[in-house]
Amino acid sequence: MAEASETKAPRGVRLVITLVGRTNAGKSSLLNAMTGQDVAIVSDVAGTTTDPVAKAYELLPLGPVTFYDTAGLDDTGELGALRMAATKKVLWRTDIAVVVAEAGPGLTEAERAVIADIRRLDVPFLVVFNKTDLASPPASDLAWCRDQGIRTAEASAATGQGAVAVKEAIMTLAPAEALREPVLAGDLFGEGDTVVCVVPIDLAAPKGRLILPQVQVLREILDGDAVAVTVKERELEAALGNLRRPPALVVTDSQVILKVSGDVPDDVPLTTFSTLFARYKGDLPTLAAGAQAIDKLRDGDTVLMAEACSHHVQADDIGRVKIPRWIGQYTGRDLHFEMHAGHDFPDDLERFALVIHCGSCMLGRMEMLRRIKECVRRGVPVTNYGVAISKVQGVLDRVLRPVLR
Amino acid sequence: MAEASETKAPRGVRLVITLVGRTNAGKSSLLNAMTGQDVAIVSDVAGTTTDPVAKAYELLPLGPVTFYDTAGLDDTGELGALRMAATKKVLWRTDIAVVVAEAGPGLTEAERAVIADIRRLDVPFLVVFNKTDLASPPASDLAWCRDQGIRTAEASAATGQGAVAVKEAIMTLAPAEALREPVLAGDLFGEGDTVVCVVPIDLAAPKGRLILPQVQVLREILDGDAVAVTVKERELEAALGNLRRPPALVVTDSQVILKVSGDVPDDVPLTTFSTLFARYKGDLPTLAAGAQAIDKLRDGDTVLMAEACSHHVQADDIGRVKIPRWIGQYTGRDLHFEMHAGHDFPDDLERFALVIHCGSCMLGRMEMLRRIKECVRRGVPVTNYGVAISKVQGVLDRVLRPVLR
Structure with a gap:
């Protein structure tokens, strides 16, 4: 296991870990086995009818995480289809996926299909063969995973055997971003400057x-x-x-x-506080590329103004009035702007030509990175308020130069 | 009446106004008549057995004030003596005193004695002749006050008549300090510096x-x-x-x-943050003069380390250990240091050769000025942590030079 001091998550980072698998694979009991020892349930986040349930944990030594326990992959009927859509939606904002299979039957079509989905979304994941007290996983499945470079673990949620190993495997999948203090300006100057x-x-x-x-x-x-x-x-x-x-x-x-x-x-070298915070809080190259999409906006396009929190009154003016006006003036196009606040994007995100996100003062870095990644996964350009403002003021290249070097 | 914008007290300023008078002079009812119209009772501060009762008010347009309603001046017996001592103690920390006399009998020996006390303490005060619905004040008393330069007002707490005039008279006595935003460093440099x-x-x-x-x-x-x-x-x-x-x-x-x-x-010009805050929060010339008393400390002297709040853990080390050690080293004397925390000084303040007060981060400027003034009134030199440190480090003259010019 890595040293606690290395893996300890910086403040504001809360990894999202999603468990997927068939109805009887034992996802919930595996979660309990993994977290039962050194974990405190912090809160239950209520989902909508078809939404998976989110549980906030302190997963030591990694720090705070959110586990999503999703519906069974083999759920059928109309409700089942809704649930599958909800699971996919959760995967969009997932940092680490855990595919839970029963060791006995091994990887069925259901598991192989979700593995393919997860890979398309580029989410780090592992496969856990559960219920090893009843049977060992098929050698052919283990070989297939090895060939595919898929990390595996074996566990018995019933006896607790292997739960620690699963936890450790999850930690090795944690993105480096989650384990590093982000830098604001410290790399842009030298001692004595x-x-x-x-x-x-x-x-x-x-x-x-x-x-x-x-x-x-x-x-x-x-x-x-x-x-x-x-x-x-x-x-x-x-x-x-x-x-x-x-x-x-x-x-x-x-x-x-x-x-x-x-x-x-x-x-x-000249930059802005907004640019430094766009890098500190998110993925600046992606946000900078997203700002270039402003040049490609066409008449009738809809732009999503996304705010992280609904109680952010001060931002109303900038997000609802100023930026739409500046972008309208800059492009000369007839555009629609929609405001959306909250922890989720609209279901029909693909309908937007561009997402312009707030400065995310209320969000941690990982949460903002996840939202950027979700836009990328869904093929929608994304930028943020500060970067968009520099773009329409004609100074984007200059303020990015010191930072994107 | 002065303009609200001029008399509005800056944040953190809370004037202490003390009513004194004989038992039946109508102090409490005058207080009610004065404050009844535009006042909210904020809290009652419980005093010790013999302590006067403090009441926090919002006295518009002046701002937050504390009224002390004291025991009767004519209270007799052993308890009466204790109460008189308590009244005197309150006067030590009073910004404005209001002597309440009955208009009928006018100024008796009791009122004249307390007026003499108040004058010795250099507390601004006025005399209110109350109960004017029953009688007018003696012309000889009014003449005497005029001769002595004592401000007077007439009121009937019973009818409410004159209560506004008393309030206005109190406001004109408010020290200029209370009506001025203190300056931290803004006067020590010019535009473009x-x-x-x-x-x-x-x-x-x-x-x-x-x-x-x-x-x-x-x-x-x-x-x-x-x-x-x-x-x-x-x-x-x-x-x-x-x-x-x-x-x-x-x-x-x-x-x-x-x-x-x-x-x-x-x-x-060189100064310290402590020096700027000693000026901002208090009376720097007095604190600087107090620091010179360090040179006059003799073997066996006791120094009071006074802290404004008892929960100020961080200061323990500096107040309990470092400053006593530095002063011991600097003077080469055998000194005693006593720590006292809270909103009052010890009763036997005169026993100390020097008071060294904390930086008063938790106190408003007026409160700190009042504590300094109390030391001066009781004849005990007073300085503060920051000024004392500069003194024993041998840099006091240099760090005072830019500020005391």
């Missing part, structure tokens, strides 16, 4: 404070043995003139990027 | 954050149209070398003042 942060102070700024993203970047500059120069946009030019050696990086609030991009010489 | 903040990042510093005092100073620099350079002590010298025009001010964490005072040229 100067980094300039441009922080407009408008009337809305809370008195006596700086907003958290600004403080986080300041702190990373200090942690990286560099010097932070913080300045409003009005004093930026003079501040740059007062430095003998030019800064290694200028980071600005997106609101003032046009003025700042005029004041910062072309050879000085 | 550079201010360097030295922020050591030790292991105890919370990840991804800066502590609030640092952020508050940064914000004042931006609000003042200046440029903030934030740097750890290790990179300070290089950061100063990279500036074409020297900074208007360097502000450092006290922990690294010795290294910093070596790296900052003598002609560059």
Whole structure:
């Protein structure tokens, strides 16, 4: 087993692990066997009628995870079809899948079909042959899995035998992303460098404070043995003139990027807080590629404005009014914008020409990565508010340059 | 009446207003008449047996105040003496005193004695002649007050007549301090200046954050149209070398003042966050004078380490161990240190050669000013942790120079 210190998940990371298998494969009892020893049930998330049930656990030493216990693969009839659709929907947002088969019969058509689905979605997975107290898995199935490079484990949920091994196998499948503290700005400058942060102070700024993203970047500059120069946009030019050696990086609030991009010489790397957080919270190359889809929007296209939480009042204006207006002006197209808030995308995501996601201040990195991945899996370009704003302001290439190198 | 916008108390300010008078003068009913209209009772603070009762009010437009309704001045017997001592104790921490007399008899020996006490303590006060529905105040008393420069008001708590005038008179007595937003650093630099903040990042510093005092100073620099350079002590010298025009001010964490005072040229103003907050939260000249009392400590003297709150665990080490050790080393004297936490000083405050108060992060400015004033009234030198540390580190004169000018 890997060291706890290495596998411990950073704050805000909550892996989604989904169990799939036929009705009698023993998914629920395997989950209990795996988690019974060192686990606390944190909460039950109620699903809709056909939705699989989500359970939040602390899976030591990995940290917080959500297990989805899905309906049986062999469920038939109309309800069964709905349930299969629901299972697929869960797989879209799954980090690790666990295919649970009975050791006796081994891999039937049902398991092979779901394995094919999982592979198409590029979800890391393993096959668990359960009920080894009753029978051993067929040698031919083990050989097939080995040939296909599929990781397997054997367990008996009834006796508890092998449950630890399954847990360990799950942990080895955890994406590296989940085990790494993401970097905000620390890789963009060297020891002793100067980094300039441009922080407009408008009337809305809370008195006596700086907003958290600004403080986080300041702190990373200090942690990286560099010097932070913080300045409003009005004093930026003079501040740059007062430095003998030019800064290694200028980071600005997106609101003032046009003025700042005029004041910062072309050879000085310039980016925005939004860009740093798009990378910190998500998959910046995918979000940057998604922003290019703005150029391809056609009359009548529908754009999904996706917000992570429904109580995010401040974002209404930017997501509901400003960005739609800017994109309309920039493209000159007749577009429809739909707002969707919550932990799920609409069922008919494929109907949208583009997804523009909020800055996900309320989401952990893994959750945002999962949402980006779901768009990619479903073939819909995805970007976020900050990246989209830089795109329509014509500064996207410049603000990406320091970060995507 | 003054404009609400001018008299509105800044956050954290809570004036203490104490009513004194003889048993039947109608203190409580006057308080009710004054506050009944636009006041909400926020809480009742339980006093000890002989303590006056404190009531928290929102006295519009002044803001939050605490009224102390004291025992009768003419209370006799042993309990009466205790109550008089308690009243005196309350006067020590009073911002405004209201002497309530009955209009009929006017000012008796009891009122004249307490007026003399209040004057010795230098507490702003007014005399209210109550019960004007029954009689008018003696012309000779009104003349005497006028001669003495004592403000008077007339009221009938029974009818409510004059209650508003009393409230208005109280407001005109509110110390200017209570009506002014205190300044942290904004007066120490000009527009376009550079201010360097030295922020050591030790292991105890919370990840991804800066502590609030640092952020508050940064914000004042931006609000003042200046440029903030934030740097750890290790990179300070290089950061100063990279500036074409020297900074208007360097502000450092006290922990690294010795290294910093070596790296900052003598002609560059240098102070500490503690010094700025000693001024922001209290009366810096008095705290600076109090620190000089460290030089006068003699063998056997007792020093009071006063903390504003008992749950301030982090400060234990600095207040209970480090400062006593540093002062012992600095003075070479055999000293006793006593720790006292809570909203009151010990009854026998006069027994201490010096009071060293905590940084009062949990106290508002007015509360800290009141505690300083109480020490002054009782003849005990008072300083605070930050100022005392600069004193024993031998840098007090230098860090005071930019601030006490």
